[in-house]
Amino acid sequence: MSPRFCPLAPFSLSILQQTLYYYLTQIEIVDSLHAIGEQSVSAYPSIKPSDIERVELDLPPLPEQVEIGHTLRALDDKIANNTKINNHLAA
Known part of the structure; x- marks a missing residue:
């Protein structure tokens, strides 16, 4: 490193x-x-x-961190998927 x-x-x-x-x-x-x-x-x-x-x-407490993490990860995945779709449509 x-x-x-x-x-x-x-x-x-x-x-x-x-x-x-x-x-x-x-x-x-x-x-x-x-x-x-x-x-x-x-x-x-x-x-x-x-x-x-x-x-x-x-x-926040750990259980809340887990829930927040799930939500943010789902949003990140959705953004990545939408970006992939947009790039495919633009090509």
Whole structure:
């Protein structure tokens, strides 16, 4: 793995990996982390593990995370399917 990338995994059993993914890919979080990275002193934008550790999460209980995950995954699948149909129709 490149030294420029760091895999993330939940630190606690109170968060699902999918919940962490959806949370960290929200535009507000991406923009916030991007701003932190742009302030880094390295040759390219970067964020330190300590920057990620300071991100606070307001998490619902695990059963609710599971339900939210199912809903978001179903929506992602529907979007992907619609995109595939649109690309096929445009061809």
